[in-house]
Each structure stands twice: as structure tokens, then as C-alpha cells.
Amino acid sequence: MSDNRLFKMLYYLLDKERATAPELAAEFEVSTRTIYRDVEALSSAGIPIYAEPGRNGGIYLLQDFILDRAILSENEKQEILTAIQSIFATGYTGEKELLTKLSAIFNVNTRNWLEVDFSRWGKRIYDNSKFEILKTAVIQCREVKIVYENSNSRRSTRIVQPLKISYKSKEWYLKAFCMKKQGFRIFKLNRILELELLENTFVPRPYPEEKIICNRHTLK
Numbered sequence: 001m002s003d004n005r006l007f008k009m010l011y012y013l014l015d016k017e018r019a020t021a022p023e024l025a026a027e028f029e030v031s032t033r034t035i036y037r038d039v040e041a042l043s044s045a046g047i048p049i050y051a052e053p054g055r056n057g058g059i060y061l062l063q064d065f066i067l068d069r070a071i072l073s074e075n076e077k078q079e080i081l082t083a084i085q086s087i088f089a090t091g092y093t094g095e096k097e098l099l100t101k102l103s104a105i106f107n108v109n110t111r112n113w114l115e116v117d118f119s120r121w122g123k124r125i126y127d128n129s130k131f132e133i134l135k136t137a138v139i140q141c142r143e144v145k146i147v148y149e150n151s152n153s154r155r156s157t158r159i160v161q162p163l164k165i166s167y168k169s170k171e172w173y174l175k176a177f178c179m180k181k182q183g184f185r186i187f188k189l190n191r192i193l194e195l196e197l198l199e200n201t202f203v204p205r206p207y208p209e210e211k212i213i214c215n216r217h218t219l220k
Contacts, residue, residue, distance in 0.1 A: 005030070006038055010047070010061070018060040021051070035059075130189065133197050134174060137162040141201050143179070147194035148187060155193070160185070161202045175207050184208060 005028050012027065013019060021032040028035075039059060042049045048062035137144045144162055149155045160176040167173075172189040184207060 006042060009035075009038060010042070013049070013059065013061050018058045020058050024059065127189075130192065130195060131165070131172075133195055134162055134165055134189075137197055138165060141204055143198045143200040143202060144176075145196040145198055146187070146192050149191050149193055156180075159198070160187070161204070163204055163207045165189075177202075177205060 159179045164175040174187040
């Protein structure tokens with residue numbers, strides 16, 4: 001808990017530049033005495049942190065201090081940025097400002113060297129749309145109507161309760177409960193020809209991971 005607070009204090013000071021002990025105590029819900037102990041701990045760890053008394057005083061870091069110089073090695077810094085960049089490369093649509101902020105804190109210019117594209121050639125827009133719809137269905141526990149083509153080229157229309165999107169053996173799959181079959185099924189995403197997000201919601205049930213429900217590529 002203490003280590004976590006110390007890191008948060010550093011980030012707070014990097015953002016605010018200067019803060020009083022009472023302000024930090026209120027922010028982290030500890031006593032001012034604890035804050036001063038934290039300042040001593042950070043200073044002992046080699047962090048250039050200072051506490052000035054008086055009306056215009058406060059606690060602050062040395063100007064131009066870079067967080068990773070005291071905590072992270074160059075390799076660790078690059079590993080963190082690469083990990084975050086890899087998440088965005090998979091198509092994650094979260095706040096990409098996070099990568100920019102960490103790059104600024106670490107004082108590193110990260111190069112956009114990684115690209116991951118799971119869509120088929122010429123099908124990128126549709127595949128991404130399909131993925132987003134299914135992601136919404138899983139998160140919001142909403143049923144989906146799909147038109148699925150099995151390995152024998154037979155098509156069927158199903159209403160399913162999406163439970164998890166899985167990537168295995170270079171393919172994307174949807175693990176779901178099929179309302180028509182009243183059982184768990186695995187659907188290959190590139191065999192889902194049409195899908196519609198429904199308003200009906202459901203209570204998610206645990207997928208029996210250790211059991212083989214059916215052949216991955218065939219729906220019976």
C-alpha cells in the first residue's frame with residue numbers, strides 16, 4: 001500500500017508541480033506526518049524531492065525530473081511502452097493519450113513499429129465492425145442474432161448469448177450459449193456472415209472451458 005501511494009504521490013507532483021503536505025494528506029487519506037515520512041522515503045531512494053516550509057513553501061520535485069531515471073531502467077521503460085502499443089495494435093479503441101502521456105513522463109519517443117491486423121484482405125471494415133458489435137454484446141450481456149455458415153457450407157440463423165471472444169490457433173472465435181440448441185457452442189468469427197445486436201439481455205453463465213462442447217468449425 002505504501003509503495004503504491006509513493007508512486008501516486010510522484011505522479012501527482014509531476015502533474016501539479018507543487019503541493020502542500022495537508023493537500024497530499026487529504027488526497028491520499030493519511031496524516032501529514034505520514035506524508036513527510038513518504039517524502040523521506042522517496043528522498044532516500046534517490047528521488048529529487050524537496051519540502052520547503054513557510055507560507056509559499058510546499059513539496060515539489062526537481063524541475064525536469066524524469067520518473068523512470070530513478071525507478072525504471074531503459075529496457076523496462078521500452079517494455080512498458082511496447083506492451084501498451086501492442087494493445088492498441090490489436091484494435092483496442094481506448095484512450096491512446098495514455099501512450100503519449102507515458103512517453104512524455106519517460107522522456108522517450110516511441111516509434112510506431114508494430115502493426116497487428118486480424119481482418120481478411122479487403123474485409124477490414126466489416127471485420128472490425130463485427131468485432132466491436134460482439135465486444136459490446138459480451139460486455140453489456142446482450143443477445144445477438146447471427147447467420148452462420150458451417151464447414152459444410154450450410155447456413156443457419158441463431159440467437160446466441162455471447163460470453164467470450166477468444167483468439168486461438170491464428171483464428172478468432174466466439175464462445176456463446178446457443179438458444180436454439182440450448183447449449184454452449186464455439187463460433188468461428190469469419191463464418192459469421194451476418195449479425196444483429198438485440199435489446200434482450202441475459203445473465204452470463206460460466207463457459208465450461210474444460211469440456212469439448214462441439215467441433216469448433218461445425219454447428220449441429
